[in-house]
Amino acid sequence: MAELMVPADAEPVTVSEAPASPRRRLASRVALVLLGVLVLVVALAPLLPLPDPNDQDLSNALREPVLFGGTWDHLLGTDQLGRDMLARMVFGARLSFFIAVVGVACAGVLGSALGIAAGFLGRSVDFVVSRLVEAQLALPFLLLAVALIVTRGQSLAALMFVLVTYGWAEYARVVRAEVMSLRGRPFVLGLRVAGASRLRIMARHILPNVFNTIFVVATLQVGFMVLGESALSFLGLGVVSPQVSWGAMLADGRSEFTRAWWVGVLPGVAIFLFVLAVNLTGDALRRRHDPRRRAYT
Amino acid sequence: MLRFVAVRVVGALVTLLIAVSLAFFLSRLAGDPVRNMLGDLAPADQVAEVRAELGFDRPLITQWFDYIGDLARGDLGESLRYGESNLSVVADRIGASIQLAVAALLIAVVVGVPVGLIAARHEGTWIDRALMSGSLLGQSLPTFWLAMLASLIFAVKLGWFPAGGSGRLSHLVLPACTLATLPLARVARMSRSAAVDVLQEPYILAAWARGVPNRRVLAAHVMRNISLPVLTIIGLQAGGLLSGAVTVEVVFGWPGMGSLAVQAVQFRDFPLVQSIVVVGAAVFVGINLLVDALCGVADPRVRVASG
Numbered sequence: 036m037a038e039l040m041v042p043a044d045a046e047p048v049t050v051s052e053a054p055a056s057p058r059r060r061l062a063s064r065v066a067l068v069l070l071g072v073l074v075l076v077v078a079l080a081p082l083l084p085l086p087d088p089n090d091q092d093l094s095n096a097l098r099e100p101v102l103f104g105g106t107w108d109h110l111l112g113t114d115q116l117g118r119d120m121l122a123r124m125v126f127g128a129r130l131s132f133f134i135a136v137v138g139v140a141c142a143g144v145l146g147s148a149l150g151i152a153a154g155f156l157g158r159s160v161d162f163v164v165s166r167l168v169e170a171q172l173a174l175p176f177l178l179l180a181v182a183l184i185v186t187r188g189q190s191l192a193a194l195m196f197v198l199v200t201y202g203w204a205e206y207a208r209v210v211r212a213e214v215m216s217l218r219g220r221p222f223v224l225g226l227r228v229a230g231a232s233r234l235r236i237m238a239r240h241i242l243p244n245v246f247n248t249i250f251v252v253a254t255l256q257v258g259f260m261v262l263g264e265s266a267l268s269f270l271g272l273g274v275v276s277p278q279v280s281w282g283a284m285l286a287d288g289r290s291e292f293t294r295a296w297w298v299g300v301l302p303g304v305a306i307f308l309f310v311l312a313v314n315l316t317g318d319a320l321r322r323r324h325d326p327r328r329r330a331y332t
Numbered sequence: 333m334l335r336f337v338a339v340r341v342v343g344a345l346v347t348l349l350i351a352v353s354l355a356f357f358l359s360r361l362a363g364d365p366v367r368n369m370l371g372d373l374a375p376a377d378q379v380a381e382v383r384a385e386l387g388f389d390r391p392l393i394t395q396w397f398d399y400i401g402d403l404a405r406g407d408l409g410e411s412l413r414y415g416e417s418n419l420s421v422v423a424d425r426i427g428a429s430i431q432l433a434v435a436a437l438l439i440a441v442v443v444g445v446p447v448g449l450i451a452a453r454h455e456g457t458w459i460d461r462a463l464m465s466g467s468l469l470g471q472s473l474p475t476f477w478l479a480m481l482a483s484l485i486f487a488v489k490l491g492w493f494p495a496g497g498s499g500r501l502s503h504l505v506l507p508a509c510t511l512a513t514l515p516l517a518r519v520a521r522m523s524r525s526a527a528v529d530v531l532q533e534p535y536i537l538a539a540w541a542r543g544v545p546n547r548r549v550l551a552a553h554v555m556r557n558i559s560l561p562v563l564t565i566i567g568l569q570a571g572g573l574l575s576g577a578v579t580v581e582v583v584f585g586w587p588g589m590g591s592l593a594v595q596a597v598q599f600r601d602f603p604l605v606q607s608i609v610v611v612g613a614a615v616f617v618g619i620n621l622l623v624d625a626l627c628g629v630a631d632p633r634v635r636v637a638s639g
Contacts, residue, residue, distance in 0.1 A: 170350035173620075175574035178612040181593045182355055185605045186365040200358060262474055266579050269476050270594055289480060289583075293488050303477035311472035318468075 063319035066312040073309065077128045085122040089277050092118070100297050114284075114298045115291050124305055127279040131306075134191075134280070135260035138198035139253050145199065146206025147249050151237050153207065154214025164207060171204040177266060184272045194273045198260055209252050213245045254317035258310040265306050281306050336628050344621045351613045352403065355606070356396060365602040408607040413599045418607035422589060426611065428498055429588035432581070433573050435508035437566065440515035445562060447516075448523025449550055455528055464524065470517030476579030479510040483583060496585035507584045511576055515569040522565040526558035533557075559630045567623035574612050 076083070092113070100112040100120070112120050153164035180197040187193040217223065226236050265282030267273035269289075274280040281302040288299025359365075366383050367374075383389045387398070402409065408418040451463040486506060487495035493506050530536065531554065539549045578590030585591070589608055596604040 166346070166350050167354070169347045170354050172568075172571065173347055173351040173613050173616045174355055174609065175571045175612045175616060177575040177578040177590070178593060178609045179355060179358070181578075181597050182359045182605050182609045185597045185600060185602050186359045258472065265474055266476055266575075269474075269579060270582060272594075272597060285474075285477060285480075292480060292484055296484065299477075299480055299484075303474060303481070306474050306477065307472055310474075311469065314468060314472050 060319075063315050066315035066319075069308065069312045070316065073128065073312075074132070076125060077132055080125045080129055083125065085125060086119045088118060088122040088126040088279050090118060090122075091116045099295075100301075112295075112297050114287060115295070120297065120301060123279050123284055124281075124301060127281045127284050127302065128305065128309075130274060130278055130280040131261055131264060131282070134194065134198065134264045134274075135257050138195055138202060138260045138264075139256050141195070141199045142202030142256065143206055143249060143253050146203035147210050147242075147245070149203065150207040150210025151214050151241055151245065154211040155218055155237050155241055156233070157215075157218075161211070164211065168204045168207050168211075171201070172208075174201075176201050176263060177270075180263075180267055181272065184267075189272055189275060191274065191278070194264065194267060197267070198263055201263070202256055202260065205256065206249065206252050209248055210245050213248050214241055217241060217244055251317065251320045254313060254320055258313040258317070261306060261310055261313075265302075337625055340621055340624045344617045348614060348617045349400070351617070352610050353396065353400070355609045355613070356399060357392075359606065360392060360395075365600075403610065408610065409603040411596075411601055411604040411607075413596070413601045413604065418604050421604060422592070422607055422611050425587060425589050425592045428586060429574075429577060429581075429590065431504065432507055432511060432577060432586060432588055433570075435504055436511035436573060436577075437515065437569070439508060439512035440519050440569070441562075441566065443512075444516045444519030445523045445555075445558075447520040448558075448562075449527050449554065451520070451524040452527035452531060453550070455531075460524075464521065467517040467520045470513045471521075473513060475510060475514060475576040476583055478513060479507070479580045479583040482506050482510050498585075498587055503584075503586075507580050507586050511573065511580045514572055514576060515566070518565055518569060519562060523558055523562055526561045527554055530554050530557045556630065560627055563623050563627050563630065567620040570616050570619040574616065 095113050098113040114120060114123070149164050149167075153161040179201065183197050183200065184193050187196070223236060223240065226240060231240075261281070264273055264280060265285060268280050268282030269286045271286060274283045276283070284302040285299060285306075288295075288302065292299045366379055366386065366388055370379055370382065380389070387395060406419070408422070410416065411418050411421050414421050447463055447467070451460045454460050483495050483506060486492050493502050496503075498504070536549060536553055539553055540546075574590075577588060578593060580586065581588045581590035582594055589611065593605060593608045595601075596608065
C-alpha cells in the first residue's frame with residue numbers, strides 16, 4: 036500500500052551529468068580553431084603580403100571595407116590617415132598578444148610561487164600572502180593602473196608592470212587553495228619522512244600537481260589581459276603610436292566613429308571574438324580539469 | 333550578530349590599510365612622480381626643489397608613516413591642479429559615480445537573477461543554452477567598445493538618448509546599461525549555477541509535491557537559498573564596476589570619479605590620482621563589508637560559523 040506511492044521504476048533525481056554536450060564541444064572546438072588561425076596569422080605577419088601598418092596615404096583616407104563599397108586594395112578599408120586597416124589589425128594583434136602572453140606568464144610565475152609558498156608553508160607566510168591578495172583585489176584595476184602610470188609615465192614597460200601587478204593575485208588565491216588540499220596527502224608526508232627539503236617538495240612534487248589549475252587560470256587571464264590592455268590604450272595610457280594594438284586602434288577610431296564606423300568597429304570585433312574564443316576554451320578546460328564543476332556553469 | 337559585525341569591520345580596515353599601502357609602494361616603485369611631472373628636460377635643481385616641496389626627498393618609510401597618519405585623520409592631501417583638498421575635489425564627483433554604479437548594479441541584479449533562475453528552471457534546454465551563451469558574450473565584450481557602439485547607435489543615429497552629459501534620467505540610461513553588461517552576465521551565471529544546486533534539494537521537491545505554486549517556490553525557497561553566492565558575487569563585481577566606470581564615464585562624458593582620474597593623469601596630478609585610488613579601495617571594501625553583513629542577515633549559519 037504505502038510503499039507503492041512511489042513507482043518502483045521512478046527515475047532517481049540526478050544532477051544533470053554534463054559529459055560536455057556535443058554542442059558545447061563544438062563551440063569550444065570552433066574557438067580553438069579560431070585561436071589557432073589567429074596565432075598563425077600573427078606569427079606569420081611579416082611574411083604576409085601586407086602594407087606597412089604605419090604607411091600613411093592621405094589621398095586614400097577613410098576608404099570603406101570591400102563589402103561596403105571599398106576596393107580590394109584595402110580589404111578592411113583605411114583609417115583617417117589612409118593606413119591599411121587589415122595590416123593594422125594583424126600587427127595590432129601581434130602587440131596585443133605579446134602583451135597578453137608575457138603578462139600572463141609573469142603574473143603566473145609570481146602568483147603561483149606565492150600561492151604554493153602560502154599553501155604549503157602555512158602560518159606566517161600564508162597570513163602575509165593572504166592579506167596581500169585581499170588587499171590587491173580591493174584595488175580596482177583601472178584606478179591602480181592610472182596611479183602607476185601617473186608616476187611612471189606611459190610606456191610598454193609601464194603597461195606590463197600594471198597588468199602583472201594586477202594579475203598575480205588571482206593565481207595566488209586559486210593555487211593556495213589547491214595546495215592546501217594537497218599538503219596533507221600521504222605522498223607529501225612520505226616525502227617529508229624521507230627527508231626531502233620543503234623547497235624540493237614544493238618545486239618537484241607540488242608544482243606538477245597544481246599545474247592544471249595554473250593553466251586554467253592562465254587561459255582565463257589571457258582574456259582579461261587583452262581587455263585590460265585595450266581599455267588602457269583606449270584611455271591613452273597604454274600603447275602609444277607608432278606601436279599598434281587593438282586598443283590603440285579603438286582610441287583612434289573613436290574620433291572618426293560617426294563618419295567611418297569601421298575604424299572603431301573592426302578592432303572591437305577582433306577583441307570581442309578573441310576574448311570570447313579564449314573564454315570558451317578556458318571554460319572547456321575548467322570543466323575538464325575540475326570534476327566538481329563539470330555538472331554546472 | 334554584533335560580534336560578527338565587529339570582526340568584519342576590523343578585518344575590512346586591515347585590508348584597506350594594506351591595500352592603500354600597496355598602492356603607495358607600488359606607485360613609488362614604478363617610477364618618480366616628480367620626474368614624470370616635470371619632464372626629462374627639467375634641470376636637476378628644479379626637480380630637487382619640487383621633490384623637497386612635496387616631501388619626496390625623505391626616506392620612503394617616513395613618507396609612508398606620514399601618508400597613513402594623514403589618511404587616518406581624513407586628510408588626503410592637496411590636488412596640484414585644482415589647488416584645493418583632494419577630498420573636496422573627489423567629493424564633487426563621487427555623487428555622479430555612485431548614481432551610475434547603483435543604477436548599473438540594479439540593472440544587473442534585477443535582470444541577472446531572473447535570467448539565472450529561468451535558465452536553471454529550464455536547465456539543459458535551448459532556453460538555458462541561449463541565456464548562458466548570451467551571458468558568455470556579455471563577459472567577452474570590452475565595456476568601453478559597447479559604450480561607443482551604444483552612443484553611436486542610440487544617441488547619434490537614432491537620437492533616442494543624449495550622447496553625453498548628466499543631470500536627467502535620460503542621460504543615465506546608456507552609461508548605466510553598458511556598465512551593467514559585465515556584472516549582469518556574471519550575476520546571471522552565478523544565479524543559474526546556484527539555483528541548479530538548490531532545485532535538486534529535497535525541500536524544493538517537497539514544496540512542489542505539496543502543490544505550492546511554482547512562483548512561490550522560486551521566490552520563497554530558491555531565492556533565499558541562492559542569495560548568499562549571488563550577494564558575494566555582487567560584492568566582487570564592485571571592483572569591476574569601479575574599473576569599468578572609468579572608460580564608460582570617459583565615453584559618455586559622465587562627470588564621475590573615473591573621468592576625473594583620467595584627467596588627473598593628463599595633468600600629472602599625482603596626489604589627486606592617489607586619493608582616487610584610496611577612495612576606490614575604500615568603496616570596494618565598504619561594499620564587501622555590507623555584503624558580508626547582508627549574508628549574515630540572510631543566512632544565520634554564516635553568523636555562527638565565523639562569529
